[in-house]
Amino acid sequence: MDKKRWIIPTVLAAVLIISLVWGYNQFNLRNDYETALINHYQRLFYDTKKHVENLQVSLSKALVSDSKEQNVLLLSQIVNEAYFAQDKLSQMPVAHAEIAKTEKFLTQVADYSYSLIQNHLDGKELTSKQRETLFNLQGNSSNFNKELSLLHDKLIQGNFRETTISSRQRNKLQEANKEMVQTRLVNLEKEIGKSPELIYDGPYSDQILNKKPVGLGNKKVTKNEAERIARQFVGDKKVSKITTFEEGKDMPKAAIPSYTFSIVPKNKSEDMATHIGISKQGGKVVWMANPRGISKNNLSMKQAEERALKFLEEKGYTNMESNYSLRYDGVGVFNFAYKEGDVTIYPDLIKIKVALDNGEVVGFDSSAYLMNHKKRDIQTPTITPEKAREAVKIDFDINSTRLAIIPKGNREVLCYEFKGKYKGSDFIIYINALNGKEEDILQIIKSENGTLTF
Template sequence: MDKRRHIIAPALLSLLLIASLVWGYNQNQSRINYETALENTYQRLFFDIKKHVENVQVNLSKALVASSKEQNVVLFSQIMNEAFFAKEKLSQMPITHAETAKTEKFLTQTADYASYLIKKHMQGEDITQDQRETLNSLQSNSQAFNQELSKLHDSLMDSNFALGAMSNQQKKNVEEGNNQVFQTSLVTMDKQMGKIPELIYDGPFSDQIVNKKAVGLPKNDVSLNDAQKAAQDFFGRDRVKGIEAFEEGEHINEARLPAYTFHLYPNSQSKDLAVYMGVSRKGGKVVWMENPRPVSNAKLSIKNAEEKALKYLKEKGFENMEANYSLKYNGSILFNFANTQDDITIYPDLIKVKVALDTGEIVGFNASAYYMNNQERNITSPHLTEEEARAKIKTDFNIDSARLAIIPSGANEVLCYEFKGKYNKSDFIVYINALDGREEQILQIIKDENGTLTF
């Protein structure tokens, strides 16, 4: 028996050693295959970005030569799609948003400006000299973008750089030199994009919109101490056992809505679950609040949750708000509330309120859009009657309701008739300009057990 034991034990150890070697080899091969696949994906993304930007540049050049509206609509459609594709693929690269912020802005604005010019052509307008100069500027900068991408490509090839290595934090020693090549090129490219002149046009990504400052806040500056008091008052002093400010970042004053930011520690929650809150530096208004506490045993109905959200808004001084759309997720429901004036819904004045469906507690609040846009409005009377506006809609669109609403349109606000109805068993909203009868916007309504959204 002893002799057999002495024979079996080494044999078993040998088998285990062989099995572990085979397992280790397979794991290593799997890792190599994964890294190869990942690298191939990043390489393909990089070349796709380069190709999309080349197409943007070529089509911008063609648009400067084209003279017909029909040809320009085709070219601008291609520019819009190529720019969006380039931005979407850039976002999938293993780099941070901060390193490509200006480049992303350039691509977004290029796509949006192309969309803006399509609308102008569809309205029968020709390209103006100013618009042509803007196109020329975009073309020049897309050419510069292409040149930087080519230089980056050459640098990466010369250094045998692996894009996939950037996503693997375990390879710091190998990455350091490679990242230097990649990051330096990215910074150079992004700085180049930052030199682009401002785009001023009627679009949601134009510089006058992106750089817009809040018009709905008081003008007085508030101190950190006053903002802290405002945060405690908003949440309820009797509910707070502690509060502390946290770092906003060195460029906070360049933000569209600069705010002091705080951690609040409620009596009912552990210190690990702080409530986050932002208080505007102008006027000391609470701009946003988020309570990340878990929600269990959701039992509140949507109707009851809406009533609690509306009561909460009234308590905070927001009158004449109406709920429009909602989305239920993770035991909570998020409502969009729009301001109203003289029975007209004002969509730019938007506030979001999130209600926990276990107790009905308000666990989220965001009034950024409200404070960005809310102001005294002298609303022009409609030039069209409701019946005249209805005549602008497809005859087989079955209208369920109609009302007046103000919607955002680029840098402007537009008074419209809002028609809700059905077409082919699907729900839509059609907005007809109440002044000139133009079809401003069409949204599809999606309803399911989680709420109502528009697209």
Template sequence: MENNRWILPIVLAVALVFAGVWGYNEYQQKNDYKVMLNNEYQRLFYDMKDNIENVQVSLSKALLSKSREQNVVLLSQIWQQSMEAQEKLSQLPIRHKDLSKTQKFLNQVGDYAFALLQEHLDGKSLSSKQRQSLFQLQDYTAYLSKELTNIHNKLMTGKLNFNAVRRREDKELDKTNEKMLDADLTKFEEKISNNYPELIYDGPFADQVLKVKPRGLGKGKVNANQAKEIASNFIGSKKTRKITSFEEGQNMKAADIQSYTFSIAPENEEKERAIYISVSKTGGKVVWMVNPRPVNNPKISVKEAEKNAKKFLDEKGYKNMEPNYSLKYDGIALFNFAYKEDDVTVYADNIKVKVALDNGEIVGFDAAAYLKSHYDRDIPEPKITEEEAREKVRDGFNIENIRLAMIPLEGIKEVLCYEFKGKYKGADFIIYINALNGEEEKILKVIRNENGTLMI
């Protein structure tokens, strides 16, 4: 009996030791996760900084170059680097409304370069007005690079930790966001607020397009509680642990869609992880969704990811969407889907979907362009036959596929075309012949590599 009195204290002591070891391990794992996540955000930031610095350099070269061939290369680089910078920025733990102008700036730099690239391919040179716009863009890009360097210095000296910025508890939100942005990126937002040039060009983010009233939202208003329910259902109500409203999107001028925006804490995840989602005030449509989690060890193919993206759109009610191009980076596959009405592809009605290649999860969704432009079109019948359109295509172009497509021209204008995909001297091209008058409207070069397919 004497010995039995010591058994319980010994068992409790052993249990306490095990509990302490377990708790310490959990603490260490959580710290390791925070370090890993912060390192991932730092890598995204450095990549974005490099992209923007490369844009600035290429803009400077384009202003100095007199060679049309050289400018084609430089403008292509500006377009691609701007797009990659915008993608990196969208994954950083920063509120969208604070950087709406920066995101619009990066989109417009890329699209303006793309439009000038098309003109160069048509044999045109830079006009004095276009050169002036490039000077302004180069100036703003240099300023943005300077502010990013200030943030870089804070990261190097340990004055800034992305995990602190990422926390979205109500009390900490304004404080941590201010710490990140007040001295640096918000300066850029203020600088371009009043002086940023209005760029007129043929691109999806052209100002004349952004000023158009959205056509695809439907009617009726939703309140904040209804929008919160829509956001939760979009992610999956069973996957939602906590949903917090933190902005209403009044400054989301890039999409020009008034919306409620929410931060969602997923179930069975670290407390610091959050998904961000925007719901339109009119119609209650999900405008965009971002899940900026790191992706490690890709396991699924881009083809499998495309199937996941298509299934996701079908489940969300976006029928008749077809993939047109893709881009792979950082363990993520980005797909651009266009709406198809009967046998006609409508390029203006496009949706972007991002899929994580580790488990096939949807980590990004952007329907802003679709919601801006989608409506019941009265698509005209072709006035020339397919054979007549073929005659407008250059001899030696090996045609592989033909279809009808509505393509955007001059901002909001659309035109019905025959789309000819094929090869010329070993390179892939797409030629658009107007189905109403037989004019050659556009020529796109298709670039395929291990990271996806792009058209310039």
């Protein structure tokens, strides 16, 4: 009897201690996730701000430069900074539809600058009208910088990471934080919307940017059907809760109008939600983003690439090959291009982001693929690889040659792709497979973080 008297209290005490330890660990784990998420958004914000500042500076310099060589350098910097800013902005905690104009503005800055580079390479000077357009773009980038600076000041004053407040108060402050980001950037949308459309003869005119997608099919899907597709894409058994984002007023103008959902995984809080867009036409997954924090790099980039390729095959995307990659903030980013026979088709591009801690796919963007993928009647080259080689510098050391289709404005061009080295640097040269004309040159930048092209 004496033993029975102390056994039950001892067991209960042990259970209580285990529960307290488990609860404490879960509390710390949640705080770690919360801190990682906050740090991730802070890095995105500061990176966006840095790229827009660099963009504005380069635009200002281009306005006063009379040197073609200097302008080509400055315009190349503008192209890179605009694309980097757009990539970071797309990962911010803001409804996708509400920053469509801002993203389009950054795309236009990059594309317009690229068209001016082409003009310079053709021996043309900047016209007064082109300088006026650059001046307008510089003004808009200045407005962007001001909004980001005001947002920066507000975030610092808010002190949203104060740990002494209650959980309920902290949640309210986090909502206010998110709403502040949303409001500031939406205010910027209104200003961007007042800007005139860019009109120029370059390869990426506004008409081309707004072309009709050809890879969606004809079927219209309902919101319920789109929700089912979203559940299947992330794994129906993993879904705890799914809600619909309110559509912005500019959604009908989007290149691919979509239903947007927020998906809370099982055993996760709402701040760990995955966001996903399903096209209203065709019911295709246009994009998916899971902004969870990543603390460790357990996988190599090669392992992450294999996981990304397996993911694509599971989702029905076959004949895809990885071309370029980048590692940052615990994520491996991979670009996959479609391949038909022995021809690589670069317009049909899908971007995959893989977490390097456990191999989970945390980002997916098929918008370029859906805009361009179609059944093609690929022409037969009219010149041989040897003839195309004559258009490449004689001392360019070639290590691979293949056929590829590259985008050139509203056209697609069949080219021989020559990869190789010149004076220690890696380049890709594209020679038109029908007429032998040099179509494009890309420089390959390799580092411990991956492979990029410029």
